[in-house]
Amino acid sequence: MELLDYSHNNGLVLASLFVALIAGFTGLSLTKGLSERSVPHRKILVALASLALGGGIWSMHFVAMLGLQMPILFYYDAAITLASALVAILVVGIALLILHFWKRTRATLVLSGVIVGLGVLAMHYIGMAGLELCRALYTPTGVTLAILSSCALNIAAFSIAYGQRTDRNIILGTVVFGVAVFTVHFIALWGTNFIPVETATEVGPLIGNDVMAIGVVLSSFVLCGAFLLTGITFLTPQTTAPAPTADPEPIVPEQPALTPRATQIPYEQDGHTRFVDTADVALIRAEGHYTHLYTAGEKLFCVWSITEAEKRLIPGAFIKTHRSYLVNPAFVSSFERLKDNGVCYFRIASVEKAPVSRSRLPIVREALGI
Structure with a gap:
């Protein structure tokens, strides 16, 4: 051969x-x-x-x-x-x-x-x-x-x-x-x-x-x-509003927690830093190192990271449904349970829904009373 x-x-x-x-x-x-x-x-x-x-x-x-x-x-x-x-x-x-x-x-x-x-x-x-x-x-x-x-x-x-x-x-x-x-x-x-x-x-x-x-x-x-x-x-840096991902939060420098906890959230508009009451914010969503705030009629840019927002806000004012989302339960109109996760729907036009990860399901359901 x-x-x-x-x-x-x-x-x-x-x-x-x-x-x-x-x-x-x-x-x-x-x-x-x-x-x-x-x-x-x-x-x-x-x-x-x-x-x-x-x-x-x-x-x-x-x-x-x-x-x-x-x-x-x-x-x-x-x-x-x-x-x-x-x-x-x-x-x-x-x-x-x-x-x-x-x-x-x-x-x-x-x-x-x-x-x-x-x-x-x-x-x-x-x-x-x-x-x-x-x-x-x-x-x-x-x-x-x-x-x-x-x-x-x-x-x-x-x-x-x-x-x-x-x-x-x-x-x-x-x-x-x-x-x-x-x-x-x-x-x-x-x-x-x-x-x-x-x-x-x-x-x-x-x-x-x-x-x-x-x-x-x-x-x-x-x-x-x-x-x-x-x-x-x-x-391309995510400076606009891309689709949410399930990726881990970016590592950001640790910020000292404020005492007392914040009842207002800062946002940037027209070269000024303005403030919105937490009671008026339906959803906080991570966007890279920053976040976007959704109110009844606006989408606002906030310099806080999602981790910093969670640290600074009054406990109970928002629930973390996902590593990229903080939700105000007062604005949730309905909840849908999917196969291994869930979705929160809102009663305002500026935001339609927020995902609920599997690990957060029990906490979200308890906060919503279901």
Whole structure:
């Protein structure tokens, strides 16, 4: 049995790492703050993130395969190659559904990492099965090492990115995810040998490296476009009123508590600091390092952080329904219990509703007398 010698094009190797990194950032950024969005919106963003992460895994693999240099011509079976892409997208989608529709615990983080880790390998080996005029031979050591490294690295990536949804963790998770996909590919190749095959056993039409290069360039172009769009959103400071997120509060310098507690809240308007009575404020919502105050007819900008507002206000005047919301019970018109959280609705036009996180449900229900 003649084993083929092979080498790699270093430029394409580096390009494959770049593709994995931009795919990881795009997918992990798209899913930031989903818990406060509607279920249909959440499903759409999970689907888009699945396309970004799964398509990125596939693109990284075939960018690296374009750099695989062997002494014979070889082709790809189009049907099997397409199947490998669909498997990657489907598996990542399952992991993201678990993370965003189940209670997020250490166990679900590990489960999602294992699912994606096995999915990366499934995509790799299905893609390798699509090779024509040469066949891949695997060693037990190589397969075992690929499985262990893929699961471990992807568990680490998802634990970092989803353990605490801060910008820093998303970037660190992106790096670990990109390195995971890249490393697993070459660990699997390290445990692989190739032999020439005289006849093709094609399931679908054969495609050569030239056609494959066009497909990979197109998929990478789409990923780069999505990367730029998510990157702009990710880096833009939230100075207006973006959709609320379930991300942890930003760390702000500690402020000394006032004694006695405040019965008025300061807000900025027309270059002046003005004050509004707490009894006139229906809702306080976090906006980065600051907050917005909602009264019966206005939305006001306040320099307090949500943490500072909670410290300064009279106990009982507001209830914390969510890490980003303080609610005045006097303005609540109705309460809706959802599957694992809830929603407070208001009787004023300036604000429609406020989310109630699962951990705050008993406190909110007690404060509302229900």
